[in-house]
Amino acid sequence: MPAADGSYAHLHALRAQRLAVKNYLHALQDFKAALALENAPQEEQVVETVDVAHILTRREREVLKLIASGKSSKEIARHLGIAFRTVSCHRYRLQTKLNAHKAADLTRAAMLMGLMEL
Numbered sequence: 001m002p003a004a005d006g007s008y009a010h011l012h013a014l015r016a017q018r019l020a021v022k023n024y025l026h027a028l029q030d031f032k033a034a035l036a037l038e039n040a041p042q043e044e045q046v047v048e049t050v051d052v053a054h055i056l057t058r059r060e061r062e063v064l065k066l067i068a069s070g071k072s073s074k075e076i077a078r079h080l081g082i083a084f085r086t087v088s089c090h091r092y093r094l095q096t097k098l099n100a101h102k103a104a105d106l107t108r109a110a111m112l113m114g115l116m117e118l
Contacts, residue, residue: 029057033097055097061115063090067103068110 033055066076077084
């Protein structure tokens with residue numbers, strides 16, 4: 001319901017608050033993943049030691065599987081019905097969480113996690 005002056009400031013404030021909470025939860029998730037990698041023994045800081053169920057979201061696992069199958073970010077966006085920018089964000093988070101910065105490293109990680117077979 002608009003204020004007396006006809007503005008929708010309260011609705012904008014609620015949207016901004018929801019966005020801030022969402023961003024905060026994502027930051028906490030990223031922080032938790034970083035702690036899990038940091039606390040792993042130095043010689044075992046590879047994907048095998050990370051419990052994927054706690055670190056990757058369902059959508060990140062979907063994107064990782066599609067990356068490993070050789071699809072480009074544009075193809076993944078079209079396949080999942082999401083924006084290219086969203087796929088880019090998922091890819092960035094996967095690279096950060098798994099410490100894998102090339103498509104080949106992400107493919108290896110997907111294979112180690114059992115998301116795909118040879």
